[in-house]
Amino acid sequence: MQKGNAAYIKTMNKRLILKCVMEEDAISRAAIAKKLSLSKPTISTLVNDLLEDQWLIETGNGSASREGGRKPVNLTFNAKRSYIVGIDIGGTNVGMGITDLNGHVCAFREFPTQQHLEHNLFEEMKRNVDSMKDQLRIDDSKILGIGAGIPGVTNIKEGIVVEAPALKWKRFPIVAELEKTFQLPIHVDNDVNINVLGEHWIGIGKNKENLVYVAIGTGVGSGIMINGNLYRGTNYSAGEIGYLVTDKEYAKAYHPVHKGYGFLESVSSGSSISMQISKKLGKEMSAKQAFELYNEGDEAAVEVIDQALEHLAIGISNYVSLFDPEIIILGGGVSGSFSLIHKKVMDIMNRYAPQQCEVVRTSFGKEAGVIGSVALFLNEFEGLFEI
Missing domain, CATH: 1.10.10.10 (Winged helix-like DNA-binding domain superfamily/Winged helix DNA-binding domain)
Known part of the structure; x- marks a missing residue:
């Protein structure tokens, strides 16, 4: 030999x-x-x-x-042999954490995205990572690398964000910026892709081979796992559920909530609900406040949210028809009203889909993106067990 x-x-x-x-x-x-x-x-x-x-x-x-x-x-x-940094770059907040090799979040930080987006975003990330390393009393030799999730289409081969409307990024060289900041191995992907990886690794999707993660927040996105493997598509845009059209008549007069957003997220995302209820009531309202009004029986909130959830439920039912997953996991800010969304989704699914599918709430809280980013790193980093 x-x-x-x-x-x-x-x-x-x-x-x-x-x-x-x-x-x-x-x-x-x-x-x-x-x-x-x-x-x-x-x-x-x-x-x-x-x-x-x-x-x-x-x-x-x-x-x-x-x-x-x-x-x-x-x-x-020995899960404490090495550590990994997970970064979840959201349109509202950047969540950051350091985990051990089993995905246990040992330290966590969060800061507002828009406040730092234009001038010192990466310096603020570095400051937070250094703070967490000090807290854990570890140095760079213990850090294997960094996984990061981005709210937009991300070309993992070239290391660029093709488009992320929430960050106003187009063709943004994310890997180069992170490597320049941290001098560590970097792996990046779409934020919903990392969430499905995290759920499959140590979350509610563990031991499932076919699953879909739907994030309902500022926009609407999804991650798809088929036969235990993340499905990214030819142009890294698989899972863009926010672009589904769920009403052809309504779509004729469609105008996106934000530039770069698709039809479904423009009628059922958190930002869409916020915009619609604010317009109806003549004052600034958040999606969270809209759901609170809904629970109080407010007529305007009921009209806006019922329509938004019907579109969302049709989109999810289409996924059941197309992919026949074992489980659909709902996450994102709007998933805080899970019981309401779940009822609407199951009603629509029973009406339109060829079979039912288990619909569950994400098993993670605000650390979801960190765990998913670490799962991505472990999934992609070939040097992990270079032994």
Whole structure:
């Protein structure tokens, strides 16, 4: 066997051992050998390497066999060996966090986007990351890299944001800017794509192979996972549910809420609800206030929100017809009114879709984008287990 092949096989076997330990939480060397069909001496040698490099930790003894004898020592994955920075760049706020390798958010920061967008956005990101590193008492050597989510179409190959209306970005070189700021490996993607990755990794979509994440906030977007893989489309714009047309007559007079926004988000997003209710009542109202008025039975709020949710429900039902997912996850700011949205979606789905689909609320709060960004980094970063 050639030297290069032997090194490759050794590396792949180490990765298999790590994956095995991560899946089992705690497992003995003998159990790993049996599960992977590798010899005990091979497992012993590779596990020793992984222990030395701090990927694994020896923990308390496991159970002895029925024949008796010494209890085996269990192995666990060392999630604190390295850390990853997750950045969720939203139109309203930038959420940032540092997580361990299991996705536990060890530190979190947030700051308003528009206040820093024009002059010192990336410097503010750097300041917050440095603050979190100080809090955790870790230095750059412990940080593997950065994952970031962007509210717009993102070409991950070129590292550019094709268009992000909420940030007024077009052909923006996001990876170059982040690399210049942090000097770390960077991976970026659309914010809803990262959310579906996060849910599939450690959220409510775990162990699901076909799922859709719909974010309802300033706009409306979605991430699609098919057979366990993120589906991005030919031009990285798969999942742009905000562009669905849900009423051809209404669409003839359609004007986007903001430049670059599609039909569905212009009639059912948070910004659309806010704009419509403000116009009806003659004063500035947020989507949150509109839902509060709805619950009080306000006639104008009921009219605006019922119409918005009907369009949204038709869009989601179309997704059920097209993709037949196991689960649809609703997230974003407007998902705070989940029970109301859920009822409308299920009613429409029962009427129009060929079958039902489970519709659930996201399992994450404001840290969702951070966890998703870290999931993206782990999904894309080939050097994670360069061992």
